[in-house]
Amino acid sequence: MLADPAALLRSVFGFEGFRGVQAQVVERVLAGKATLAIMPTGAGKSLCYQLPAVALPGCCVVISPLIALMHDQLRSARALGIRAASLTSVDSDWRETQDRLRAGELDLLYVAPERASGTGFRTLLESARISLFAIDEAHCVSEWGHDFRPDYRLLRPLLDAFPDVPRLALTATADRHTRDDILAQLGIPPEGLIISGFDRPNIRYAVQPRDGLQRQLQDVLAANSGPGIIYAPTRAATEQLAQGLARGGRTVLPYHAGLSSEVRAANQSAFLASEDMVMVATVAFGMGIDKPDVRFVVHAGLPKSIESYYQESGRAGRDGEPAIALLLWGAEDFVRARQRIAEVEPARQSGERARIASLGALVETAGCRRAVLLRHFGETPPPQCGNCDNCLEPPACMDVTETAQKLLSAVHRTGQSFGLGHLEAVLTGKSNERIVQRGHDALSVFGIVGREEAPLIKPVARALQVLDALTANDHGGLAFGPAARDYLRGEEKVSLVLQPAKARGRKRASGG
Numbered sequence: 001m002l003a004d005p006a007a008l009l010r011s012v013f014g015f016e017g018f019r020g021v022q023a024q025v026v027e028r029v030l031a032g033k034a035t036l037a038i039m040p041t042g043a044g045k046s047l048c049y050q051l052p053a054v055a056l057p058g059c060c061v062v063i064s065p066l067i068a069l070m071h072d073q074l075r076s077a078r079a080l081g082i083r084a085a086s087l088t089s090v091d092s093d094w095r096e097t098q099d100r101l102r103a104g105e106l107d108l109l110y111v112a113p114e115r116a117s118g119t120g121f122r123t124l125l126e127s128a129r130i131s132l133f134a135i136d137e138a139h140c141v142s143e144w145g146h147d148f149r150p151d152y153r154l155l156r157p158l159l160d161a162f163p164d165v166p167r168l169a170l171t172a173t174a175d176r177h178t179r180d181d182i183l184a185q186l187g188i189p190p191e192g193l194i195i196s197g198f199d200r201p202n203i204r205y206a207v208q209p210r211d212g213l214q215r216q217l218q219d220v221l222a223a224n225s226g227p228g229i230i231y232a233p234t235r236a237a238t239e240q241l242a243q244g245l246a247r248g249g250r251t252v253l254p255y256h257a258g259l260s261s262e263v264r265a266a267n268q269s270a271f272l273a274s275e276d277m278v279m280v281a282t283v284a285f286g287m288g289i290d291k292p293d294v295r296f297v298v299h300a301g302l303p304k305s306i307e308s309y310y311q312e313s314g315r316a317g318r319d320g321e322p323a324i325a326l327l328l329w330g331a332e333d334f335v336r337a338r339q340r341i342a343e344v345e346p347a348r349q350s351g352e353r354a355r356i357a358s359l360g361a362l363v364e365t366a367g368c369r370r371a372v373l374l375r376h377f378g379e380t381p382p383p384q385c386g387n388c389d390n391c392l393e394p395p396a397c398m399d400v401t402e403t404a405q406k407l408l409s410a411v412h413r414t415g416q417s418f419g420l421g422h423l424e425a426v427l428t429g430k431s432n433e434r435i436v437q438r439g440h441d442a443l444s445v446f447g448i449v450g451r452e453e454a455p456l457i458k459p460v461a462r463a464l465q466v467l468d469a470l471t472a473n474d475h476g477g478l479a480f481g482p483a484a485r486d487y488l489r490g491e492e493k494v495s496l497v498l499q500p501a502k503a504r505g506r507k508r509a510s511g512g
């Protein structure tokens with residue numbers, strides 16, 4: 001007879017009830033069914049295996065990729081009175097741990113994947129009673145994931161060697177490819193997939209092109225009085241932005257890994273205690289800090305992926321009160337992100353490309369931003385949320401397929417090496433020395449864009465870069481990207497989201 005899960009939840013963990021999908025996950029696990037739980041950070045994944053570990057006879061083996069993470073978990077499990085241990089290179093009590101495992105005196109055993117996949121470990125487990133395999137950070141098993149760890153691939157034989165022991169995979173990463181890959185790699189049937197609610201209804205999402213970063217940030221600061229985080233792409237940028245913004249009178253401090261640990265600790269505790277401070281930080285800031293009243297999170301550049309964006313922007317409004325997540329992007333962010341693809345191993349490049357495309361879809365959409373985010377996490381959200389920039393002020397859209405074709409054609413005819421300034425001059429028929437020298441005034445595309453259409457060239461170029469139809473080299477020279485032909489032939493339409501005319505002065509992301 002198993003202990004009652006609800007009673008254990010109270011007596012061991014001190015919680016009044018399960019949260020979100022926890023009950024569903026625990027129920028499946030206690031019934032011995034293989035499960036993949038996809039839950040956002042902070043949703044309470046650990047409980048999903050810790051409670052079964054206590055409820056079931058035998059020891060739950062937790063596979064976790066980082067020693068630091070394991071030891072955190074270990075400490076908090078022990079604080080609850082759970083009998084927990086780890087077998088890692090920094091543990092000195094191996095013999096004792098092994099003895100306790102064999103004697104049935106452990107509820108939880110944490111190991112790294114490279115250890116878990118070894119034959120010695122399997123032999124050890126065969127001499128003990130195992131209740132559950134919990135595979136934490138399970139996206140590491142997928143080459144599609146952002147954090148592939150080859151050792152995760154070697155876990156399957158271990159899991160299969162214990163057919164009666166249920167397996168529970170856990171992760172916060174959930175794009176469809178990664179998810180399908182985890183199911184396949186770890187041998188979990190599709191009906192074992194449980195996805196928790198990713199929606200953060202009190203966060204108002206807004207996305208804007210970067211056009212005057214300082215001014216845009218000043219607007220946000222002027223409209224929002226509570227504590228806020230601004231994520232900047234580089235250390236230098238954090239310093240520079242913090243300095244510029246501090247002139248407004250508010251306390252604005254930088255935070256990045258290049259600062260001394262004293263300065264970092266001082267800035268962080270100032271932020272935690274403050275009710276109106278702004279931290280300009282690299283993404284190194286925020287992990288493990290829990291400040292419930294952060295009122296806005298601004299990204300001054302493109303995040304790494306939708307997952308990182310969700311997680312970083314999710315530091316706003318943990319108290320459930322209205323909060324703002326604003327993403328400021330530039331076409332050059334996409335260019336740089338795509339250039340970096342070349343630096344990763346070939347096997348992971350398609351995953352990287354898909355991650356950038358998902359970000360492109362988020363910034364380019366004229367529809368609901370929340371719907372884009374939630375669909376990415378496998379949910380089926382309503383088409384409108386009523387609390388993002390596009391739902392609140394539906395943007396006008398304009399079909400610019402023809403302008404896109406003209407621009408692509410000009411790129412092609414001038415040899416795919418000239419920058420936007422030159423191309424604009426060619427398209428609008430403004431002759432200059434360089435154009436004459438190259439004979440570009442004799443091209444069929446010379447002067448085919450009229451005065452009314454001319455202002456569209458820049459935004460169209462930006463859209464085409466996001467859509468991977470144009471790529472820029474280090475000198476700003478534009479060339480065809482993989483998707484160029486589809487747009488050149490007009491097989492794919494290009495539409496521009498027009499900023500509402502009044503929005504610029506009115507701060508779309510002001511929250512008020």
Ligand code: ADP
Nearest residue numbers: 015017018019039040041042043044045046047
């Ligand atoms: P994750 O691993 O998904 O990021 P954690 O397992 O670290 O999340 O849990 C996040 C926080 O939520 C922890 O402080 C945990 O104690 C708390 N928590 C988890 N489950 C519950 C619950 N059912 N009720 C209240 N708090 C919970």
Ligand code: ZN
Nearest residue numbers: 368385388391
């Ligand atoms: Zn919306």
